[in-house]
Amino acid sequence: MPSLPVVLPLIAAAVLLAARPLARYRRVLDLVAAGTSAAVAVLLGILIFRTDHASTYWFAGFRPAHGIAVGIAFTVGPLNAGLACVGAILMTAAMVFSWRYFTGVGTYFHVLMLTFLAGLCGFCLTGDVFDLFVWFELMGVSAYALTAYRPEERGPIQGALNFAITNSVGAYLSLTGIALIYGRTGALNMAQIGAWVSRHPPSGLVVIAFVLVIAGLLVKSAIVPFHFWLADAHAVAPTPLCVLFSGVMVELGLYGIARMYWSVFGPGLGHRAAIGRVFLVLGVLTAVVGALYCFRERHVKRLLAFSTISHAGVFLAGFALLSPLGLAGAALYVAGHAFVKAALFLGAGIVLHRLRSVNETWLHGRGRKLPVTGALFTAAALGLADLPPFGTFLGKGWIDDAAGSPAVTIILLACTIVAAGSVLRVAGGVFYGLGDPPREDERMAAEANEETGETDSARQRTPLTMSVPLALLVAAGLATGIAAMVPRAGDALLSAAAQFQAQPQARPADVTVSSVVTGLVSAAGAVGVGLAGLYWRRIPVLRGRYEPGARGTGLADRFQSGVINDYITWVIAGLACLGGVLAAIIRLRGLAPGSRRPWHASDISCRRRSTTRRP
Amino acid sequence: MEYFPFVVVAWILAVGLHGIVTSRDLIHTIICLVVVQSSTYVLLLGVGYVTGGVAPYFYDISARTKAVDPVVQALSLTDIVVEAAVTALLLSFAVQAHKRFGTLDPHKLVEFRG
Numbered sequence: 001m002p003s004l005p006v007v008l009p010l011i012a013a014a015v016l017l018a019a020r021p022l023a024r025y026r027r028v029l030d031l032v033a034a035g036t037s038a039a040v041a042v043l044l045g046i047l048i049f050r051t052d053h054a055s056t057y058w059f060a061g062f063r064p065a066h067g068i069a070v071g072i073a074f075t076v077g078p079l080n081a082g083l084a085c086v087g088a089i090l091m092t093a094a095m096v097f098s099w100r101y102f103t104g105v106g107t108y109f110h111v112l113m114l115t116f117l118a119g120l121c122g123f124c125l126t127g128d129v130f131d132l133f134v135w136f137e138l139m140g141v142s143a144y145a146l147t148a149y150r151p152e153e154r155g156p157i158q159g160a161l162n163f164a165i166t167n168s169v170g171a172y173l174s175l176t177g178i179a180l181i182y183g184r185t186g187a188l189n190m191a192q193i194g195a196w197v198s199r200h201p202p203s204g205l206v207v208i209a210f211v212l213v214i215a216g217l218l219v220k221s222a223i224v225p226f227h228f229w230l231a232d233a234h235a236v237a238p239t240p241l242c243v244l245f246s247g248v249m250v251e252l253g254l255y256g257i258a259r260m261y262w263s264v265f266g267p268g269l270g271h272r273a274a275i276g277r278v279f280l281v282l283g284v285l286t287a288v289v290g291a292l293y294c295f296r297e298r299h300v301k302r303l304l305a306f307s308t309i310s311h312a313g314v315f316l317a318g319f320a321l322l323s324p325l326g327l328a329g330a331a332l333y334v335a336g337h338a339f340v341k342a343a344l345f346l347g348a349g350i351v352l353h354r355l356r357s358v359n360e361t362w363l364h365g366r367g368r369k370l371p372v373t374g375a376l377f378t379a380a381a382l383g384l385a386d387l388p389p390f391g392t393f394l395g396k397g398w399i400d401d402a403a404g405s406p407a408v409t410i411i412l413l414a415c416t417i418v419a420a421g422s423v424l425r426v427a428g429g430v431f432y433g434l435g436d437p438p439r440e441d442e443r444m445a446a447e448a449n450e451e452t453g454e455t456d457s458a459r460q461r462t463p464l465t466m467s468v469p470l471a472l473l474v475a476a477g478l479a480t481g482i483a484a485m486v487p488r489a490g491d492a493l494l495s496a497a498a499q500f501q502a503q504p505q506a507r508p509a510d511v512t513v514s515s516v517v518t519g520l521v522s523a524a525g526a527v528g529v530g531l532a533g534l535y536w537r538r539i540p541v542l543r544g545r546y547e548p549g550a551r552g553t554g555l556a557d558r559f560q561s562g563v564i565n566d567y568i569t570w571v572i573a574g575l576a577c578l579g580g581v582l583a584a585i586i587r588l589r590g591l592a593p594g595s596r597r598p599w600h601a602s603d604i605s606c607r608r609r610s611t612t613r614r615p
Numbered sequence: 616m617e618y619f620p621f622v623v624v625a626w627i628l629a630v631g632l633h634g635i636v637t638s639r640d641l642i643h644t645i646i647c648l649v650v651v652q653s654s655t656y657v658l659l660l661g662v663g664y665v666t667g668g669v670a671p672y673f674y675d676i677s678a679r680t681k682a683v684d685p686v687v688q689a690l691s692l693t694d695i696v697v698e699a700a701v702t703a704l705l706l707s708f709a710v711q712a713h714k715r716f717g718t719l720d721p722h723k724l725v726e727f728r729g
Contacts, residue, residue, distance in 0.1 A: 130690055137697045144704055151711040154726040161641070161708050161724065168648055168701055169635070175655045175694065176628070182687070183662035232727060302727070562725035564644065568635045 002057040002074045005040045005121035012036040013114035033110040034095035041088035047081040069189035075127030078496040084124035086338050087248040091117050094240035099465040116142040129178050130188045147237045155236040163233035170219030177212030190263045197268030210265045211579040221253025222309050224286040225574040228567040234305030239349030246308040247338040262501045274585045279320030286313030287415040294419045300348045300358040310419040318399040324498035329398025336391020339477035340383035346470045347377035353455045365433030374431025376470050381427050383477045385420030385526035386519040391480030397515020421529025435534025620661030627654035641709045641719040652698050663687030
């Protein structure tokens, strides 16, 4: 049963590929792909509720003997099955959306999407570090190919190249770390490595292996300074794919880091507070950088991509608090964000389909003939701004509670306000014609229609297969928040997080007044930022100094240069800094006495893991 | 403990990364990526090497014979398959890049920036 979410899409992909003559009947392809994704989502949903704690499934019955695992395991817990389930739901929405979206589509789109889904599920469920790399690459290769789905345009080629090369370098660095840790421990099973690492004092090699392993995952999750590829790839990928990129792929990288830390390296490395602080700094930095780039962007899909970077920083900050409440908050925030961000991308897809552009300036006021899409897009943007009762507000509230630090709360709040405010600015300008009309010039008109090759836009009304998934995703975003407010569901999520971290659950999850107030403040602030962006010419401070959509000059363009050589330089520099800091913390400060003792109380030994297997 | 293979690994990795960073030709970039990945083959095989070990086929030899680690060989094979897929895909992108941009210089393959 746990292997089905991986096996099913792979079989479906193989069947579609083998039955090439079927490609003439496009609806057969669509039905098979959407049906498989929906089936996988249902399967994973069942798995979430059947596993109140982690259960391990050994392929072909190769169970470990004497604490040594030779076989390959899937470790299914509520958190990772839940993340895969969100991915499968988004995949289903994307497949339904693409029903009438593309001008021409062959078998390859469906096959690659299904392979991507298989990679996604495998990555979430695996309990083996080498398999983690293999699923990472399977997912990666499908995603690279899908990004360049329209190779006749220049943007997709640049995006796919930067995406593929940066992520591949990251993956090979991860593999180097995996090989080093295998050489030291003789194990590939996460629990077995974790048990070995926690029994030995952290050596230099373990630290290097940890940094290398998470390097690839940091690239995938677009954490500053590993994030440059993301905007290039998300802006140009076909819209149904952006849903998955922003909704789950970035979050998968973060999940990988959390998993590597809690199941493998964390128990042995010690110095939890200091390591947590390093990740907190990275997360806050990412949130700030993403929000600033988001605000100055006028290309709607690229703007949403920068908002994803900003939110990835918030997720990392939640995880970096290293407490069950922080992780539960991050998990809830990931789910809530996935649904509203997917809805925003589908909204952008409908705009591209009907109005043939995703340039905010050109679109100004032209979206007024799409009232339903406009309303849903605005609702999703408010969800992104943590408006209660969207799932995002409670997740953020828990992260704030866990942080217990006003400075972190205020910085993260400001980032959310700016990022979501930029999205609201798009909603107000495009769908309601608010704000001062932009000056149209030739360059803008040329930029406006650069993406028309993707979709068929002869229709006079939006097909139901596009608007219904959009509405359902917004509803799902609301439902996540409402469900998590039920005390039992909140506690279940919290105990799942505690169990993921092998920690005792400290405090119950509440809906505090402060989280509701913060959510309302955040939404109000985002509306304010959106309006300021629209009416900037009337604000004395902004007039003259701020020109929306000014490109090609300035410091910001020099960082986000679009040149792959620069991106790899940043990866190497970031890796060196991170490695240096972590090595300094772990090696120079020495082992604090008693710092590792709490871990032994909840030691995840292989033998205990192996006995928890369920039929 | 034999350190030499690990020095070689670090060298290959550094050379490959240096090549990507300084590259002015996309084909060169892609080949350098292959070089980066080659370092992982050497590392995997180096990690599993046992001095005096034989090939791990226990068909006509005793199961107690000293042999090199078969796991890393399986990992290297998987790694090679991944590399073949990624390289083929990247080279096809390079062909498209040349068609659309008329150049293979990574500094000129820029449609979006900032």
